Amino acid sequence: MSTIEDLKTAVINGRRKDVKTLVPELLESGIEPSALLSQALIPAMGVVGERFKNNEIFVPEMLVSARAMKEAMNVLEPKLLEAGIRPEHTALIGTVEGDLHDIGKNLVATMWKGAGFDVIDLGVNVPAARFIEAIEEHKPHIVGLSALLTTTMPAMRDTVAAIREAGHTSVKLLVGGAPITQSYANEIGADGYSRDAASAVDAAKEALGV
Amino acid sequence: MEIFTPDGRRHQREVPPAAVRLPLSSWLEGEHLPLNTRCGERGLCRGCLVRVDGRMLRACQAEAGAFETVSIPDASFRDNRLNGVSSFEIGTHRYALRTRPGIGLALDIGTTTVAGALWNLADGTCLAHASAANEQRRFGDNVLSRIDHAVGLGGASPALQSALVKDTLEPLIHTLCAAASIDPARITEAVAAGNTVMLHGFAGARLSGFAAYPFRPEFLGRRTLRSRDLGFTPDFPVFLGASPGPFVGADITLGALASGILEEDAPALLVDFGTNGEILLKTGDGYLATATAAGPAFEGGRLNCGAIAGKGVISSMALRGGEWKVTLAGELSGRITGISGAAYVDFIAEALRAGILNRMGRFDTDHPAVERAEVDGEMQRCVKVCGPLFVSEADVAELIQAKAAIAAGVMTLLELAETRPGELRTVYIAGGFGYHLNCAHAMAVGMLPDVPAERLHVIGNASLGGASLVLQSDAGSAADTLCGNCRVVELNQIDCFEDHFIDCMPLERIS
Incomplete structure (x- = not known):
């Protein structure tokens, strides 16, 4: 069974296709959309940003990760809205x-x-x-x-x-x-x-x- | 001031009181010690770094009067002996030749280099051809910096026109005429190809219309000028080729005439690799054209050891038995000063094949060729090429973005035409950078879609070839027809472009 950690890794590595299947699968298993956001996507982009700042990755890899993130958000955003969850800022x-x-x-x-x-x-x-x-x-x-x-x-x-x-x-x-x-x-x-x-x-x- | 140049010479120059507040780079330019002011003296690039008291500083951001001793490193010294391309092929065409007495001049005005060919119009023989650096480079190495410069002066820049006409084209014409033993006064007419911004600068037109969207160039269609009005001494008519769109110029329309793509079966592709990449796709019912901003990487910009192909610059390289075998542009003597864009493509393809580099552009840290070195104060993974020259992961990342921009431009046009890359019957590679490019390597790194070698034609300076063709035949009207039959695509307004751009990031074949 896939875990939140798998989604985080998939976003970090920019595997868009994996993200596309993981998000619905994790939601189906009963994980809250807000948990996917706070425990997988936000930490994943944190890692990507940190690696970029440390010269461990460059723009090409960041673009690929960001697109995987976008893929996940396309599914999650409407669900977060439905659940009445609004970001602070x-x-x-x-x-x-x-x-x-x-x-x-x-x-x-x-x-x-x-x-x-x-x-x-x-x-x-x-x-x-x-x-x-x-x-x-x-x-x-x-x-x-x-x-x-x-x-x-x-x-x-x-x-x-x-x-x-x-x-x-x-x-x-x-x-x-x-x-x-x-x-x-x-x-x-x-x-x-x-x-x-x-x-x-x-x-x-x-x-x-x- | 005491100035040391890369050749080891020492120059003693007095900074006159009127010049002490001038930017150091501008003053050096006037002293015939030009620097690579790539960004047009805006402090945005590192092209004009000089060493002063053991530290490096941007000469465009420093005042000439502030220093006793300045030394100019290799990478900052603007060498005017560029490896421009004035060779071209003219494909089969069905234009009627117009033989008549006279000497014709064909010109290709590029952002970085200009090229010219002198023709005997009576018998259609090429008397001489040559290329030279575009002296407008001191206003910046890309069209944008030239536009910005002109806009700062209210739209049109006499300095820009004079840098082109007086400092670039006149010496080029003299070189051509000397090679052909002809008096320049005998030139009877000229045809000029070039990108729209260069043709505007040539004609002395305002560049304001290129500064922001919606773009409103002063002219796109063909027009005839008099050389005397442009500032030339001999007087003859100068025909400017027609451009399909604001950033897709007469260089690609006239290049299309020379390539033979007009007669070829669709789908066929013409990619003109210059400072900008211009792409023309022939589809079943017309043409799609676009310009893609590959950025300055292929001209050596933003790369640690990057240089425009010229004397002392590595023009190609291969990995043989763990050693980099390099070929230099120009004469095989003296110092090796930099790596050209085409040689960087060789490096990536070879390093990828050898497993030094992975598809996302990362070096394998376990590979013996990979080392960590300090670059600009930060530790980076690097591979040494020869002498002090190296390639870092940051360099590879810049090149990946540049190659992805070109590949994504091609893929976007193909998608709009509902065509798969494998269906392309013919692919023409034109332009100076394209001429030096190893196309097998370009395909291996995913810069061009994969096509069988027999469908690929490297045709050199097609723009100069096209200008020559227009000079000698009735091909000019075919260029007008092409413009009318051509849909110009602004890539930033096409939704699928960004997806293609990201899809084209990995270093792998595109099919």
Whole structure:
């Protein structure tokens, strides 16, 4: 019989097909969805993030693990919702206007889910007004802004400014993407910056003070 | 200031008062000691690292007046003798030749290298062909950094145009004319192929339309310019080839003419490996085209010992009896300074075969060739290649992402066309990087889908071949027809692209 530990290992090793069969099997055996999340998926993504930070794995393996995690969440999320389980923290994420890149942003979204956040993904090419609208609707604790092009960095600056001008001063704004640096994050008035998807979890926790 | 270059020479230069606040890299550029300012002097890369007082710092983030002594390491010194490709093949075609008196110039304007060919239009003979480094590289090693530079100046950059026309093309034309013993004033016309951003920069057009989605280039269709208006001394008409989309340029349309894919049975694939990977798929009822951002890894960017193929750079390697046998680009003399993108592909394929590397890009720690070494202050698993050159697991990870981007681009187009890789009848590999690539290795690592060797054709600089063809025949209208018949795919907007990208991560064959 499969165990929660098997699911954790399958996510760490990025075995999507195994994850696809393990999740329903474990649920069938009577394990609560919330237990799968807290005892398999969250610890698995913790291990993946830690290994990445220690240079034991690199982006390719992290992407493969994250996709396995996503596979599990696709099944679990509706069940968690049904059970009335809502994560403590809500995060919004999106790629700024004019930028269509989403692989890095999606990875951060999955890492945040893996840290137990409720993540609302606004997709790519998201205008500042759309961010503001979603902030008002979902009341997130953190908002992640991604830009992969040096040419769309100005849109990130404008989005940060627009969110603040709209009066959302307490929501934590985190920025990231290949051309973004800590000094740029400071310059545009973001609350946090992370250089990669693994440290995006730390940056979010730090901004939230948890 | 006292400056030491990698060849061991010492240069004594005075920093004038007006230059003391200039970035060190900009001042060195003016002193003809150019650095690899890959990111366009934004402090984002490590291309311009110099040694000062025993520590390494980014020359673009330091002021010229701040130092007494600077030494430039090998990896940071921009060597202009690139191993560009001006060889090409022209496949069978059915265009009517237009013989007439005159000397024609065909140009391929690439992001990293430019190539040209001089033709006697009266009898269709090639008088000379050559390539040179695109001097726009000092504004950054990819199109994005050039766009960013131009946008910073309000959209169009005279400096960018002049770096191309005055510093790159004029010397290239002189080289070609000298080789053919022809006075440049005798050139009667020119045809230029190139990616859309290069053609805009060439024409002096604004690059703002490339900066963010939705992309609005100033022009895509073919157009005719006068060389005098571009800044050339001899005056002749310059025809720019037509581009199908904002990031899929005339290099692939004209390349398609030269390859023969237009006459070939579908499904057929053309992959042009340059600084960007451009892909054209011929389907039963038209064409699909896309550009895939492989990133700078295949040009040596972001890799510890990476270099653009040029003199002193390893251009291929093989593992024989536990030893790496390397081949150098250019002359077989002097120092070995780096590893080219194509040689990295050799390394991965050979290390995979020998069991040094597993399919997820991890070195086998029990293998005697694998050692732990300090790279950038962190311990990493590495394999030594020769001399000080090595490949680390982080390098392999960068290359995996680059090869997965290309493979996923191909697989996405194939999925849109509901075609399996095995059904491809012909695969053309074009472009400078493609020319040096060992295709068997590229397939073994899953960079290209598996096809039998007899269906694979390496055709060199197809873009230059296509420009030459347009110069001599009525093929130009076929390029227009192709553009009209071509659906341009923005990979980031296709749902299955990310799945293909992740599926293509492992180092294994794709079928």
